[in-house]
Amino acid sequence: MSTLGKIPATVITGFLGAGKTSLIRNLIENANGKRIALIINEFGDLGVDGDLLKGCGDETCSDDDIVELANGCICCTVADDFLPTIQYLLDREKRPDHIIVETSGLALPKPLVRAFGWPEVRTQVTVDGVITVVDGPAFRDGLFASNPEAVQEQREADENLNHDSPLEELFEDQLNCADLIILNKSDLLSEDELASAEAALKEQIRPAVKLVKTSHGKINHSILLGLEAAAEDDLDVRKSHHDETDDHEHDDFDSFVVTLPNPDTPETLVERLQKAIESHGILRVKGFIAVAGKDMRLVVQGVGNRIQHYYDREWQDGETPTSQLVVIGEQGLDEQAISALIRG
Numbered sequence: 510m511s512t513l514g515k516i517p518a519t520v521i522t523g524f525l526g527a528g529k530t531s532l533i534r535n536l537i538e539n540a541n542g543k544r545i546a547l548i549i550n551e552f553g554d555l556g557v558d559g560d561l562l563k564g565c566g567d568e569t570c571s572d573d574d575i576v577e578l579a580n581g582c583i584c585c586t587v588a589d590d591f592l593p594t595i596q597y598l599l600d601r602e603k604r605p606d607h608i609i610v611e612t613s614g615l616a617l618p619k620p621l622v623r624a625f626g627w628p629e630v631r632t633q634v635t636v637d638g639v640i641t642v643v644d645g646p647a648f649r650d651g652l653f654a655s656n657p658e659a660v661q662e663q664r665e666a667d668e669n670l671n672h673d674s675p676l677e678e679l680f681e682d683q684l685n686c687a688d689l690i691i692l693n694k695s696d697l698l699s700e701d702e703l704a705s706a707e708a709a710l711k712e713q714i715r716p717a718v719k720l721v722k723t724s725h726g727k728i729n730h731s732i733l734l735g736l737e738a739a740a741e742d743d744l745d746v747r748k749s750h751h752d753e754t755d756d757h758e759h760d761d762f763d764s765f766v767v768t769l770p771n772p773d774t775p776e777t778l779v780e781r782l783q784k785a786i787e788s789h790g791i792l793r794v795k796g797f798i799a800v801a802g803k804d805m806r807l808v809v810q811g812v813g814n815r816i817q818h819y820y821d822r823e824w825q826d827g828e829t830p831t832s833q834l835v836v837i838g839e840q841g842l843d844e845q846a847i848s849a850l851i852r853g
């Protein structure tokens with residue numbers, strides 16, 4: 510699928526302390542007027558990253574371009590948190606030129622990238638690249654993270670995290686999913702240590718993946734952005750420890766359209782939608798409804814079991830007021846049963 514016209518998104522992963530924040534800060538400071546939106550999910554040091562970046566004083570990085578997702582692991586809360594946030598960024602009047610997602614190293618990168626395949630997102634956003642920041646000295650010492658205890662605390666603090674993978678596995682997942690590896694804090698390694706770290710990493714990463722050495726997260730943004738990897742399209746080549754036992758509920762998505770008779774009131778419809786959402790794996794509902802006897806068009810949007818509705822405008826001349834909803838959910842949705850519930 511072409512990436513033309515889509516907003517590029519860069520996923521940055523790596524454990525707490527690896528240097529993701531300074532890398533991102535650096536990026537923003539050298540954005541050359543590019544409007545960058547940031548989604549931050551480093552909830553271990555809650556607020557710190559956001560504050561750091563908000564305080565950067567750069568005019569291209571305004572506060573409302575920074576969204577912190579503090580409800581837990583980004584790959585475990587993908588439908589409740591992450592996707593609505595992307596949608597929010599896309600719905601804004603000034604769309605970002607580039608989206609950067611900073612994940613905590615505890616998130617599985619692959620399900621996150623897969624979420625970009627969500628039907629409404631896929632047509633508008635592409636994963637420009639997955640960048641894994643490796644903590645040089647921690648890697649040399651076989652620790653993966655500079656402070657494993659802090660990472661463990663971060664894990665325990667997250668009630669929504671539903672995968673209990675050892676650091677080593679998470680680290681390998683981060684490497685396997687990457688389009689670019691940043692070997693950070695390389696100034697703290699001797700030349701020999703650098704060479705052997707590089708050799709060891711290269712053995713683990715996919716052949717075409719580049720490795721770049723940095724100190725203090727300093728790197729030219731043209732190396733980080735514009736990788737045009739379209740990672741959402743080649744997930745199969747990105748091996749993961751969780752491929753077979755993926756306990757995430759967002760493997761692949763199904764969607765279909767339901768045309769229904771015009772309801773008497775919005776409430777009747779909402780009630781039916783709630784029933785359908787409760788009994789089926791529906792993640793999202795969206796569409797326009799013609800309420801009987803109303804001149805206005807009703808917009809309906811449901812994420813999880815939160816259903817919003819409002820009248821947005823009058824039905825125009827030449828339009829036939831009809832009611833249609835798009836239903837999106839996990840693969841294997843029972844279209845017939847759901848349609849029957851919604852039609853009432």
Ligand SMILES: [Zn+2]
Pocket residue numbers: 582583584585586615616617670671672
């Ligand atoms: Zn997760």
